Amino acid sequence: MSNPRIHFTISFTEPQAHYVEIDMDITDFTGTILDVAMPVWTPGSYLIREYERHVELVEAFAGTDPIHCAKISKNTWRIQNPLQHIKIRYRVYGFEISVRTNMINVDRAFISPAATFMYIKNRIDLSCTVQVVLPEKWTHISTGLPKTSEGEYTFYAEDFDILYDSPLEIGNQDIWYFEAAGVQHEFAMVGGGNYDKHQLTSDITKIVEEETVIWGENPNTNYVFITHNYQTGGGGLEHLNSTVLGASRNAYQTPSAYKNFLGLVAHEYFHLWNVKRLRPKELGPFNYDEENYTTGLWIMEGFTSYYDNLIIRRCGFFSVQEYLDMLVNDFNQVYNRPGYRIQSAALASFDAWVKHYRPDENSANTSISYYNKGAMLAAALDLHILTETQGAKRLDNVLRAAYQTFYKKENRGFEEKEFQMLAETVTGINLSVIFEAAHSTAELDYNAYFNRVGYELIDLNRDRQELTLGIKTANQDGRIFIKNVERNSSAWDAGLNVDDELIAINGNRLDIAGKELEFIVQHGKIDEIVDVLISRDGLVRTIHAPLRRSIKQQWSIREKPDANETEKELGNLWLSV
Numbered sequence: 001m002s003n004p005r006i007h008f009t010i011s012f013t014e015p016q017a018h019y020v021e022i023d024m025d026i027t028d029f030t031g032t033i034l035d036v037a038m039p040v041w042t043p044g045s046y047l048i049r050e051y052e053r054h055v056e057l058v059e060a061f062a063g064t065d066p067i068h069c070a071k072i073s074k075n076t077w078r079i080q081n082p083l084q085h086i087k088i089r090y091r092v093y094g095f096e097i098s099v100r101t102n103m104i105n106v107d108r109a110f111i112s113p114a115a116t117f118m119y120i121k122n123r124i125d126l127s128c129t130v131q132v133v134l135p136e137k138w139t140h141i142s143t144g145l146p147k148t149s150e151g152e153y154t155f156y157a158e159d160f161d162i163l164y165d166s167p168l169e170i171g172n173q174d175i176w177y178f179e180a181a182g183v184q185h186e187f188a189m190v191g192g193g194n195y196d197k198h199q200l201t202s203d204i205t206k207i208v209e210e211e212t213v214i215w216g217e218n219p220n221t222n223y224v225f226i227t228h229n230y231q232t233g234g235g236g237l238e239h240l241n242s243t244v245l246g247a248s249r250n251a252y253q254t255p256s257a258y259k260n261f262l263g264l265v266a267h268e269y270f271h272l273w274n275v276k277r278l279r280p281k282e283l284g285p286f287n288y289d290e291e292n293y294t295t296g297l298w299i300m301e302g303f304t305s306y307y308d309n310l311i312i313r314r315c316g317f318f319s320v321q322e323y324l325d326m327l328v329n330d331f332n333q334v335y336n337r338p339g340y341r342i343q344s345a346a347l348a349s350f351d352a353w354v355k356h357y358r359p360d361e362n363s364a365n366t367s368i369s370y371y372n373k374g375a376m377l378a379a380a381l382d383l384h385i386l387t388e389t390q391g392a393k394r395l396d397n398v399l400r401a402a403y404q405t406f407y408k409k410e411n412r413g414f415e416e417k418e419f420q421m422l423a424e425t426v427t428g429i430n431l432s433v434i435f436e437a438a439h440s441t442a443e444l445d446y447n448a449y450f451n452r453v454g455y456e457l458i459d460l461n462r463d464r465q466e467l468t469l470g471i472k473t474a475n476q477d478g479r480i481f482i483k484n485v486e487r488n489s490s491a492w493d494a495g496l497n498v499d500d501e502l503i504a505i506n507g508n509r510l511d512i513a514g515k516e517l518e519f520i521v522q523h524g525k526i527d528e529i530v531d532v533l534i535s536r537d538g539l540v541r542t543i544h545a546p547l548r549r550s551i552k553q554q555w556s557i558r559e560k561p562d563a564n565e566t567e568k569e570l571g572n573l574w575l576s577v
Contacts, residue, residue, distance in 0.1 A: 002027050002028060002029065002030040002031075002128065003028070004027060004029040004030075004114070004120065004126060005027045005028055005127075005128075006024065006025070006026055006120070006126055006127070006128040006129075006307045007024075007025040007027075007128065007129045007130075007131065007161065007300060008022060008023065008024055008025075008117055008128060008131065008133045008145060009022070009023040009025070009127070010022050010023075010111070010116070010130065010132055010133065011023075011032060011132075011133035011525070012104065012109060012133070012135050012213065012447060013171045014107040015104050015105060015106050015135060015503065016102045016105065017094055017242075018094055018095035018103075018105060018405055019091050019092065019094075019104065019322065020091070020092050020093065020094060020102065020104055020109060020116065020369030021089070021090075021091050021235045021554050022086070022089070022090055022091070022092075022116065022117070022118075023087055023088075023089050024036070024084045024088040024089075024117075024118055024252050025086075025087050025386075026082075026087075026088070026120070026342055027083070027084060027086075028084055029082055029084055029085075029086060029120075029284070030084065031082070032080070032081060033078060033079070033080060033081075033082075033220075033372040034082040034086065034119040034120065034121055035072070035076055035077070035078050035120070035121040036076070036077050036079075036088060036116075036118060036119065036121065036290070037054055037075050037077075037121055037289065038051050038052040038075045038118050038289070039114040039115075039119075039164060039288035039289075039445060040052065040075055040235075040288065040289060040292075040563055041048075041073075041114065041288065042100050042112060042113075042114035042115065042164065042276070043164065043284075043286060044100075044238050044239070044271075044324075045100045045237060045357070046291075046292075046297070046352040046353050046357065047326040047352075047356075047358070048290070048291065048353065049100070049115070049356035050074070050075075051075075051114060051115040051116075052074055052075035053539055054093040054094065054115070055090055055091070055092055056090065056091045056092070056093065057089075057090055057091050057133060058071070058077050058088065058089075058090040059090070059300065060079050060082075060085070060088050060089075060229070061087045061088075061089065062083045062087075062372060063085070064083075064084065067079060067082070068080065069088070074542035076121065076484065077118075077402060087117060090118075092115070092116055092222040094109070094110075094111075094112075094115070094116075095448070097228075097230065098235065098246075099236055099237040099244040099245070100112055100115075100174075100226070100237050101115055101237050102115050102116060103228075104507065106139070106174065106404045107171060107172070108169070108170060108171025108172065109168075109169075109171060110167065110168075110170075110226075110228065110244075111167060111168040111169075111170065111189075111227055112167055113163050113164045113165075113166060113167060113168070114164045114288065116441075117130075117163060117164070119158075119160045119288070120306055123160075123479065124159060124160040124161060124165065124288070125159050125160075126159065126160065126416065127154065127156070127157060127158050127159060128156075128157050128160070128163060129148055129150065129154055129156050129157075129483075130145065130154065130155045130156075130157065130168075131150070131153060131154040131155075131165070132153045132154075132168070133397075134153060134169060134170070136171060138170060138171050139172055139247075139487070139489070140152060140169075140170070140171060140172060140173055140188070141168060141170050141357055142168070142169040142170075142175065142186060142226055143155060143166055143169070143190035143224065143225070143242070144165075144166045144167075144222070144224050144239060144240065144241040145157055145166045145168070145219070151216045161211050161284065161285060162240065164286075164473065165239045165240045165276075165289070165472070165529075166240070166241075167239060167244055167313070168192060169188050169224065169244075171190070171411070172347075173188040173189055173190045173410055174188070174189040174557055174566075175187065175188050175215055176187075176192075176197055176201070178201045178204075178205060178208055178290065179203070179207040179211040180208035181208050181209045181217060181218040183208070183221060183222065183223055184219050184221065184223070185204075185222070185224070185225065186222070186223070186224045186225065186575075187200065187204075187225045187226065187227070188226045188227065188230060189225065189227050189229065189385040190226070190228050191228060191229035191249055192228060192229060192249050193247070193250060193252060193254050194231040194249070194250050194251075195229075195252040196252065196253075199200065200576060202250075203262055203315070203317065204225070204262070205537055206264055206315040206316075207265055207266050207269060207311055207312075207315055208269060208471075209345055210267070210311055210314050211252045211269055211270055211272075211273075211307075211311060211448045213399055213401065214307075214396045214399065214400065214480045214569060215273045215403055216403070217403070217551060218272075219272070219273070220241045220272070220338065222241060223241050223242060223272070223414065224241065224242035224243075225242070225243055225245065225265070225293075226242065226243070226244045226245065227244075227245045227246075227247055227256065228244065228245070228246050228247070229247050229248070229249035230246065230247075230248065230249060230397075231248065231249065232248050233246040233247050233248050233268075234246045234247065234248070234264070235247075235264075236264050236267065236268040236282060237268070238268045238272070238275060238276060239276070240270075240272075240276050241273075243265075243268040243269065243308045245261075245265065245268065247248050247272050247487045249393060251262075253347070253413070253541070258453040259312060259317055259318065259322075261311055261313050262315075262317055262328070263308045263484070265359035266307070266308040266309075266311040266312055267304055267305065267307075269306050269315060270304045270308060271300075271304055271391050271494035271537020273399070273403055273575075274299075274300060274303060274304050274307075275300040275304070275322060276398065276408060276475070277403065277407045278402055278407050278414075279300065279406075279407075279413045279414070280294045280295075280296035280300070280398070280405045280413050280414060280415075280416065280457050281412065281413030281414060281415060282294035282296070282298070283300070283413060284309060284413060286331065286520070288405075289417070291353045292352065293350055293352050294350065295346035295347070295348060295349045295416060295439070296346075296349060296416055296419075297349035297352055297370045297374070298345035298348070298349050298370045298373060298374035298377060299347070299374065299416070299419065301370055301371045301374055301376060302345065302370055302371060302372075302373060302374010302375050302376075302377060302378055303375075303395075303399070305330070305372065305374060305378075305381070306327075306330075306378035306379055307378070309323055309326040309327060310323070312326075313575060313577070314436075314576070314577060315577070316330075316577045317500050318479075320365070320477065320575050323575065324455070324557040324558075325557075326487050327375070327379065328457070328555050328556055330371075330373075330375045330376050330379075331372075331376060331446075331555040332456065332553065333369065333372040334368050334369070334372045334373050334376065335553045335555065336364075336552055337365075337367070337368055337390075338364065338365045338366055338486060338487035338488065339363070339364055339366045339367040339368050339487075340368045340373070340441065340443075341441050342365070342366050342367070342441065343366065343367045343368050343375055343441070344373075344438065344439050344440055344441050345368070345370050345373040345377060345437075345438045345439075345541070346416075346438050346439040347370050347439075348367060348369065348370040348373065349370045351367070351560065352370065355367050355503055356369065356370070360425055360483075361483060361484055361498040362498075364484065364486070365485075365486065365487035367431045373438075376444075377434055377437060377438055377444075377445065378395060378436075379446075379449070380434050380444055380446060380449045380450060381395050381423075381434050382394055382395040382448040382471050382574070383399075383433060383452065383528055383574065384429065384431070384434065384449055385397075385427050385429060386453065386570060386573065386574055387449070387452040387453060387570055388427070388429045389427060389428070390570075391427070391570055391573045392550055392568075395425050397427065398422070398423040398426050398427065398523065401422060401426045401501070402414065402419060402422055402423075405571035406418075406419075409525050411421070416435075420432070420435045446454075448466065450557065450560075451563075451567070452562055452567060452570065453567060453570045454560050454563035454567035454568045454570070454571035455557050455558065455559060455560055455563075455571060456557070456558060456559075457555060457562045458556055458558065459553050459554065459555055460527070460554040460555070460556055461550070461552060461553055461554045464550070465526075465549060466549070466550040466552075467521050467522070467524050467546055467548065467549060467550065468489070468490070468521060468547070468548065468549075468550040468552075469489065469490045469491045469496070469530075469532075469547070469548075470486035470491045470492060470548070471484065471485055471486070471491045472484040472540070473502065473514065473543040478512055479501050479512075480501065480502040480510055480512065481499055481500065481501050481502070482496060482497065482498055482499065482500045483498060483499075483509070484498065484501065485497065486551075489548065489551075490546050490547060490548045492545060492546060493545075494543050494545035495533075495543060496532065496543055496545065497536065499536075500534040500535070500536050501534060501536075502517070502532065502533075502534060502537040503533040503534060503535055503540070504532075504533040505517055505520055505530055505531065505532050505533070506520060506530055507531070508520070520557070521547065524547040525547065526547060526549060527546045527547065527548070528545075529544050529546050529548065530547060530549045531543075531544055532544075532545055557565040559571075
C-alpha cells in the first residue's frame with residue numbers, strides 16, 4: 001500500500017462572506033480510483049452534522065489542467081485514474097456560532113477541522129501538513145497542532161484523527177501563556193471581555209494541577225484554551241491537547257458566572273484524560289461517515305460532570321454549600337423530567353445521536369441527559385467506595401487505574417464490563433448495583449450513599465399540595481401558547497396539545513401575564529374539573545381537565561441532623577479542599 005503525502009493550504013479571499021478556500025495537494029498516489037470525503041460529524045459532539053452541506057465548487061487538477069471529479073455520495077467525491085500528483089480545490093462556508101462548527105468573518109476565523117478538511121477514503125492513518133495563508137490584518141494562529149520547519153504558519157498532523165481533533169483559531173485573539181503541572185498552556189481569548197488574565201491564570205493553574213493529581217500525570221507538553229466570548233455564550237468541546245469554550249464577555253466579574261466558567265474549564269480539561277485517552281472501545285478509531293454508538297457516555301460525560309464541580313470545590317472556589325447546590329442540580333434536572341422513567345443513562349448514551357442534540361417539545365417526557373444521570377451515578381460510586389474503604393480509596397483511584405491499564409498499558413478502549421471489573425478489583429468492592437442502575441430506569445436509593453457521609457437528599461416539595469395542569473406556556477404576539485405537556489399530567493390525559501392557544505379558563509379570559517390561570521390553579525381543589533377554552537389551528541374548542549397535585553420535585557442536599565462522628569469525618573473527607 002502506498003502512502004500518499006497530503007498538504008492542505010487554507011486561505012481567506014472572502015472572509016467577509018464567511019468562506020475559507022482549501023487546496024488539498026496529494027502526491028505519490030498510486031491507485032486507479034481516488035475517493036475523498038468530508039466527515040459528517042466531529043468527535044465529542046455526537047450528532048450527524050452533515051458538514052458536507054457547506055462545501056462548494058469541488059474541482060480537481062493535474063498540474064494546471066482540470067480533471068474530472070464527480071460527487072458519488074453526500075460526502076464523497078471521486079477522481080478516476082488520477083495521476084501521482086493531484087490538487088483538489090474547494091470552498092467551505094462557515095457562519096455558525098458554536099464550538100463545533102466553522103465561524104468565519106472579516107475579523108477572524110474559527111476552523112473546525114472535521115468541518116473543513118477532506119480525507120482519502122479508508123486512509124485516516126495518513127499524516128498531513130496544513131499551511132495557513134493569513135489575511136493582511138490577521139496576526140495569530142492558536143492550535144494544538146505542532147509547527148513544521150516549512151514555515152511559521154505550517155502545521156503537522158500525524159494522522160487525520162489528530163487533525164480532526166485540533167481546531168484552529170485564526171485572527172487577532174488575545175494570547176498569553178502560563179505553565180501548570182509542567183505543561184505549557186496557551187490561553188487565546190476571542191471577542192474581548194472583562195476578564196482578568198492574572199486571576200484566570202492563577203485559578204486555572206489550580207484546576208490543571210488538581211486534575212493532574214487525580215490522574216497521576218499530564219500527558220501533554222502543550223495545551224491550548226480557545227475561548228469565544230459573545231454577548232451571551234456557553235458550551236465547550238474537548239480535544240486531545242486543546243479545548244474550545246464559549247463564554248459571555250462581560251460576565252467574568254460576576255462571581256457566580258465566573259465560577260461557572262471555571263467549572264466549564266474543569267469539565268473540558270478533565271476530558272484530556274477521560275474520553276480523549278481513557279475511552280469506550282467504540283470511541284476510536286472513528287468512522288467519520290456515520291454514527292459511532294456507545295452506551296458509555298454516562299461514564300465519559302457523566303463522570304466528568306461529577307468531577308468538574310468537585311474540582312472547583314477541591315480548589316477552594318466553591319463553599320461546601322455552593323458545591324452541594326451544584327450537585328443537587330443534577331438530581332433536579334433528572335427527576336423533573338418524566339423521561340427518567342423511560343430512558344436509562346446507558347440508553348441516553350446510545351441515543352445521543354438522535355435525541356440529545358435534537359430536543360423537541362416532548363423530549364422531557366421521553367429522555368434524560370447522560371451528563372446529569374451519569375453525575376448522579378458517579379456520586380453514588382464515589383461515596384460508596386469512600387465509605388466502604390473508610391476513606392482509603394475513592395473514585396479517583398478507579399479512574400487512575402483505568403487510565404494506566406486501558407490507555408497507557410494496553411492502548412485501547414474498554415468494554416463497560418471491563419471497566420466495572422477493574423473498579424471492583426481496585427477497590428475490593430462489589431459495584432454491580434450501581435453499574436446495573438446505569439442500564440435500568442429503576443432508581444437507586446441515593447440516601448443509602450449520602451447518609452453514610454453525614455448528608456441527606458430530601459425533596460422540599462414532598463408535602464406540598466400545589467395544583468397544576470401540567471403545562472408550560474410562552475407568550476407570543478400578546479397570546480399564550482402551550483409549549484410543553486407533562487407526561488401523565490392533567491393536560492396530558494385531557495388532550496391539551498403543544499401549540500394550543502389558551503384563550504380562557506372557566507369563562508375568564510386569560511391575560512398575557514397568566515394571572516387568571518394562576519389564581520384558578522392556586523384556589524382550586526384536587527380533581528376539580530376546569531374548562532379550558534383553546535384555539536387549535538384556528539378552531540376553537542373547550543377541553544375539560546382536572547386539577548392535580550404537582551409532581552415537580554425540588555431536591556436539596558443538607559447535613560443529616562443525627563450524623564455520627566464517623567459519618568461526619570467521611571463527609572469532611574469527601575468535600576475536603
